[in-house]
Amino acid sequence: MRQINRHPEKGxxxxxxxxxxxxxxxxxxxxxxVRLEANPHDKLLPGIGQMxxxxxxxxxxxxxxxxxxxxxxxxxxSLGRLLIGLGxxxxxxxxxxxxxxxxxxxxxxxxxxxxxxxMVPPLAMLPVLFIVFxxxxxxxxxxxxxxxxxxxxxxxxxxxxxxxxxxxxxxQTLGANSWTVVLRVVLPLLLTRLLTxxxxxxxxxxxxxxxxxxxSSTAGLGYRIxxxxxxxxxxxxLPYVIWIxxxxxxxxxxxxxxxxxxxxxxxxxKS
Amino acid sequence: MKLxxxxxxxxxxxxxxxxxxxxxxxxxxxxxxxxxxxGWMPWGQIATxxxxxxxxxxxxIKIHVTQLNDYIESINQYTAGQFDGCTMTNMDALTIPAAGxxxxxxxxxxxYSEGNDGxxxxxxxxxxxxxxxxxxxxxxxxxxxxxLVRGLEKxxxxxxxxxxxxxxxxxxxxxxxxxxxxxxxxxxxQLSVIKNTPNTSExxxxxxxxxxxxxxxxxxxxxxxxxxxxxxxxxxxWYEMMAQMKAGDKNAxxxxxxxxxxDLSGYQAxxxxxxxxxxxxxxxxxxxxxxxxxxxxxVANFSFEKGLLGDGAQSxxxxxxxxxxxxxxxxxxxxxxxxxxxxLKMAAAGTL
Numbered sequence: 230m231r232q233i234n235r236h237p238e239k240g241x242x243x244x245x246x247x248x249x250x251x252x253x254x255x256x257x258x259x260x261x262x263v264r265l266e267a268n269p270h271d272k273l274l275p276g277i278g279q280m281x282x283x284x285x286x287x288x289x290x291x292x293x294x295x296x297x298x299x300x301x302x303x304x305x306x307s308l309g310r311l312l313i314g315l316g317x318x319x320x321x322x323x324x325x326x327x328x329x330x331x332x333x334x335x336x337x338x339x340x341x342x343x344x345x346x347x348m349v350p351p352l353a354m355l356p357v358l359f360i361v362f363x364x365x366x367x368x369x370x371x372x373x374x375x376x377x378x379x380x381x382x383x384x385x386x387x388x389x390x391x392x393x394x395x396x397x398x399x400x401q402t403l404g405a406n407s408w409t410v411v412l413r414v415v416l417p418l419l420l421t422r423l424l425t426x427x428x429x430x431x432x433x434x435x436x437x438x439x440x441x442x443x444x445s446s447t448a449g450l451g452y453r454i455x456x457x458x459x460x461x462x463x464x465x466x467l468p469y470v471i472w473i474x475x476x477x478x479x480x481x482x483x484x485x486x487x488x489x490x491x492x493x494x495x496x497x498x499k500s
Numbered sequence: 501m502k503l504x505x506x507x508x509x510x511x512x513x514x515x516x517x518x519x520x521x522x523x524x525x526x527x528x529x530x531x532x533x534x535x536x537x538x539g540w541m542p543w544g545q546i547a548t549x550x551x552x553x554x555x556x557x558x559x560x561i562k563i564h565v566t567q568l569n570d571y572i573e574s575i576n577q578y579t580a581g582q583f584d585g586c587t588m589t590n591m592d593a594l595t596i597p598a599a600g601x602x603x604x605x606x607x608x609x610x611x612y613s614e615g616n617d618g619x620x621x622x623x624x625x626x627x628x629x630x631x632x633x634x635x636x637x638x639x640x641x642x643x644x645x646x647x648l649v650r651g652l653e654k655x656x657x658x659x660x661x662x663x664x665x666x667x668x669x670x671x672x673x674x675x676x677x678x679x680x681x682x683x684x685x686x687x688x689x690q691l692s693v694i695k696n697t698p699n700t701s702e703x704x705x706x707x708x709x710x711x712x713x714x715x716x717x718x719x720x721x722x723x724x725x726x727x728x729x730x731x732x733x734x735x736x737x738w739y740e741m742m743a744q745m746k747a748g749d750k751n752a753x754x755x756x757x758x759x760x761x762x763d764l765s766g767y768q769a770x771x772x773x774x775x776x777x778x779x780x781x782x783x784x785x786x787x788x789x790x791x792x793x794x795x796x797x798x799v800a801n802f803s804f805e806k807g808l809l810g811d812g813a814q815s816x817x818x819x820x821x822x823x824x825x826x827x828x829x830x831x832x833x834x835x836x837x838x839x840x841x842x843x844l845k846m847a848a849a850g851t852l
């Protein structure tokens with residue numbers, strides 16, 4: 230039988246799914262044990278106990294200095310920035326996408342410009358960005374918006390242009406004007422695509438968030454990681470990374486379910 | 501196939517994870533690292549001019565001197581066991597390798613900051629008192645943070661009176677250029693750029709806490725114990741370079757200036773605010789002074805308050821620090837940072 234036609238059976242499938250996780254975790258703890266044996270205070274690969282202590286300290290013990298529960302404070306700060314940033318980016322992306330995807334008069338000035346703008350790496354522009362937007366919350370949100378919007382806009386424009394002309398023409402023969410076409414034909418099709426695009430861009434959004442928090446801040450998940458990096462507290466950094474991964478994964482899951490809930494008709498081909 | 505492929509990937513990852521823990525046994529090759537800073541530029545020159553090879557050959561060993569770009573990363577690499585020695589400040593030596601259980605020896609206390617670190621406010625004629633209620637931008641938990649706290653102490657203020665905003669040392673200059681930022685703490689060369697902004701006042705600087713921000717060459721104690729040749733070669737090479745600098749060797753100074761991205765006068769200006777110990781005798785006096793232990797006590801207190809000594813630390817005395825003449829500070833059964841004068845004595849006596 231050809232390799233491409235071989236499918237794992239149910240039990241084997243589950244095992245193969247779990248295998249990489251198990252191997253990575255095992256490799257980590259073997260490495261950690263080796264290093265901890267040589268030096269019980271080793272900070273590079275902390276053991277599970279050290280990490281559990283750190284989580285307990287960060288999440289469930291009030292900070293000595295400020296009395297805050299750091300993990301939750303950081304999470305709230307970061308999620309706030311991320312959601313506002315993604316919200317603004319979605320709105321702008323949708324507007325740009327529709328304008329240049331549906332209206333040829335708008336497409337001419339916007340489409341190529343968006344393509345070029347999306348190639349500017351926002352992180353390279355950082356010093357300029359924070360002279361323009363300051364160093365407070367605004368600059369962090371703006372970094373996410375600037376990083377995400379052009380990608381969203383380009384993707385949505387492309388999807389809008391892929392809408393079969395027959396549908397648009399049919400709507401017009403039924404008496405729809407431009408506004409109705411946008412509202413009743415284009416928008417529903419793009420909204421479901423927006424949710425999918427957002428899922429794909431979540432990783433970038435977190436990247437921009439954490440980079441922004443590394444520059445100047447007083448709270449946030451990225452801030453904490455860059456702060457404790459200064460004394461190599463991997464026992465804090467690793468749980469934070471896992472926590473961020475979990476949050477991102479949950480957001481991804483949430484968006485997928487939202488998409489299924491709001492646009493069940495769009496799920497067919499994607500299964 | 502899928503399985504074996506996966507396995508090989510994991511094995512690769514595994515071998516990467518188990519980077520060799522620092523081992524101590526007589527060996528022939530050593531790695532030390534350094535980063536760009538006025539007081540550490542001599543290490544670059546020692547390497548490129550071949551002085552290090554000369555001294556290493558004298559003791560039948562080989563020493564690789566590597567320049568790293570990121571200061572904190574260089575200390576982390578040393579702590580993880582990738583280097584046998586590295587340049588760092590006294591505070592970072594206590595909070596990163598020593599707190600991480602890596603027994604470290606401050607082999608050469610090359611210099612201390614005498615104006616290389618400073619607190620700058622926007623506006624003319626400002627004083628430390630003006631900091632009250634302000635946001636201060638600085639790399640949190642660094643020597644800049646320590647300097648700020650020392651300054652606030654002297655002004656009768658507490659850290660609670662200001663808001664510290666963590667800003668990386670790479671971004672501090674452009675941060676200071678924005679309108680929202682009124683106060684920043686930085687070290688050279690960034691400090692000189694910030695001070696050159698019109699309408700600013702430097703309200704506190706490191707020459708007001710002389711001898712507290714020390715820039716050292718730190719070596720893994722176990723490696724040093726088994727390989728005294730490493731200590732001898734590094735110390736010998738360092739003081740040969742110091743002698744050249746003291747004699748005003750234009751060649752060496754020009755090379756160091758170029759390597760730090762400035763010209764001779766720029767580098768000499770940075771050296772003016774760096775208190776280099778040009779002779780082993782000067783250095784010996786500084787290391788043997790009881791002030792050093794007082795400084796380290798202050799640094800340990802600061803580090804403990806900020807949680808830098810790790811989870812196991814119940815007090816500032818958790819980590820033991822030893823000084824010449826059998827003086828110890830903190831837990832003498834957990835000595836992780838050692839100030840050692842034995843190699844300095846050899847250098848001073850000319851027996852290296």
